Amino acid sequence: MALRGHTEPALRSSLILLTAIFVCPSRPVSAVQAPDRLLLVCFRYDDPSAITPTELERQIIDIFRKFGAGHTFGVVPEKCGGDERSPNGKEPDLPLPDSKAAMFRDAVREANLEVALHGFHHRTVRVPLWPPTEFEGVPYQEQLARIRKGKTFLEERIGATVTTFIPPWNTYDGNTVRALEELGFSVLSASVEGTIANSKVRFLPSNCALGDLRSAVASFRRSSARRGVLVVIYHPYNFVESGEPRGWCRIKDLATLVAWCSEQPEIKLCSISQAGRICAERSASDGPFANARLDVTGNVAVDKIFAPGTFLSLDEPGTKRLLASRKLLLAVWYPGLLALPAIAGFVVIWTASRWRAWLGAALVWLTVALFFGILGYGTRHGTMKEKAAPVILACGALAVGAWLATNRRAAHRMSHAQTETEDDA
Numbered sequence: 001m002a003l004r005g006h007t008e009p010a011l012r013s014s015l016i017l018l019t020a021i022f023v024c025p026s027r028p029v030s031a032v033q034a035p036d037r038l039l040l041v042c043f044r045y046d047d048p049s050a051i052t053p054t055e056l057e058r059q060i061i062d063i064f065r066k067f068g069a070g071h072t073f074g075v076v077p078e079k080c081g082g083d084e085r086s087p088n089g090k091e092p093d094l095p096l097p098d099s100k101a102a103m104f105r106d107a108v109r110e111a112n113l114e115v116a117l118h119g120f121h122h123r124t125v126r127v128p129l130w131p132p133t134e135f136e137g138v139p140y141q142e143q144l145a146r147i148r149k150g151k152t153f154l155e156e157r158i159g160a161t162v163t164t165f166i167p168p169w170n171t172y173d174g175n176t177v178r179a180l181e182e183l184g185f186s187v188l189s190a191s192v193e194g195t196i197a198n199s200k201v202r203f204l205p206s207n208c209a210l211g212d213l214r215s216a217v218a219s220f221r222r223s224s225a226r227r228g229v230l231v232v233i234y235h236p237y238n239f240v241e242s243g244e245p246r247g248w249c250r251i252k253d254l255a256t257l258v259a260w261c262s263e264q265p266e267i268k269l270c271s272i273s274q275a276g277r278i279c280a281e282r283s284a285s286d287g288p289f290a291n292a293r294l295d296v297t298g299n300v301a302v303d304k305i306f307a308p309g310t311f312l313s314l315d316e317p318g319t320k321r322l323l324a325s326r327k328l329l330l331a332v333w334y335p336g337l338l339a340l341p342a343i344a345g346f347v348v349i350w351t352a353s354r355w356r357a358w359l360g361a362a363l364v365w366l367t368v369a370l371f372f373g374i375l376g377y378g379t380r381h382g383t384m385k386e387k388a389a390p391v392i393l394a395c396g397a398l399a400v401g402a403w404l405a406t407n408r409r410a411a412h413r414m415s416h417a418q419t420e421t422e423d424d425a
């Protein structure tokens with residue numbers, strides 16, 4: 001079972017925690033300072049489109065322009081109207097306006113901006129399954145046509161070749177990779193969980209959140225790695241200036257972070273396609289920069305992942321341990337998610353109905369109401385939100401456990417009563 005970039009935060013943080021437990025204590029942190037250390041840092045700003053704040057994007061471009069630093073925007077050619085998680089939305093699509101396209105075109109020429117293709121409409125094609133996707137499971141010819149249309153759309157407007165593809169919700173499949181190869185893309189940047197095909201396309205997934213960058217760099221320094229790549233993902237909604245309630249970062253914080261990066265001797269700020277080229281050149285002359293496929297974001301395991309001369313090779317012992325720990329956690333997570341609430345429901349109702357039968361019955365109805373309430377709330381938009389799925393499952397298990405307890409209690413009472421009747425007789 002593959003986890004995606006947009007999976008439940010609880011599961012992700014558990015994975016990171018478990019990884020820390022599994023991976024970290026095994027080797028003392030070395031402080032080797034090789035003279036030729038190189039950490040490529042690619043800022044990947046996802047989602048700019050007709051509906052994202054243009055002024056914010058202008059300011060982001062200006063920050064990188066000041067340092068002459070390469071960076072990447074994953075642009076949506078024709079953003080869908082309405083809810084992007086509803087596949088049957090009828091609202092008209094919103095093509096990238098000419099004025100914004102012109103701003104990007106100038107930035108590509110003068111400010112070292114790379115425009116990458118980020119889907120076409122950024123609308124999911126499936127319900128109620130998560131994660132949403134615009135590509136995964138879609139027939140090859142359809143994917144090919146959609147990606148070709150998006151590439152042509154952007155290239156005509158920005159006057160530059162588009163060679164990096166960022167699938168919406170980081171979801172794609174082997175057919176996406178085939179289509180990218182066919183259309184001359186050189187890099188696919190999704191999340192670290194995606195499938196890796198044997199392909200000419202290079203995989204540089206986002207492996208670092210904006211808020212984790214400094215600690216990831218610190219981990220790189222503590223490690224013996226000579227080279228690494230960090231693809232730092234961020235979105236319009238991360239910014240307070242976007243007006244979104246979940247905004248936590250101000251544009252001046254980004255300016256400070258980029259300025260800090262530019263002062264670090266081993267960091268090279270570059271776009272994703274530039275990183276792809278550097279990896280290819282270095283691999284030829286200086287050992288492999290392997291395709292990336294797994295990450296642990298932040299400060300947990302960067303030093304284990306960045307082995308000398310490689311970026312995230314699956315042959316690395318650290319990566320093997322990481323894979324093993326993830327498999328183990330997945331094996332425990334879902335059974336645990338069902339078993340623990342079921343046991344809790346059973347025990348509580350068993351105990352309560354022993355004390356007062358009516359209390360047991362009332363609590364059972366409460367768990368059933370809770371289950372349907374949460375089910376209704378979690379699917380109120382016609383799709384099941386990814387965060388809702390585990391909560392709904394756990395509530396369902398709780399209700400089943402509770403229901404089993406009342407049934408057992410009733411059977412128990414009945415046999416007890418029967419015994420008493422027999423005794424009386």
Ligand SMILES: [Zn+2]
Pocket residue numbers: 046047118122168169
């Ligand atoms: Zn997106």
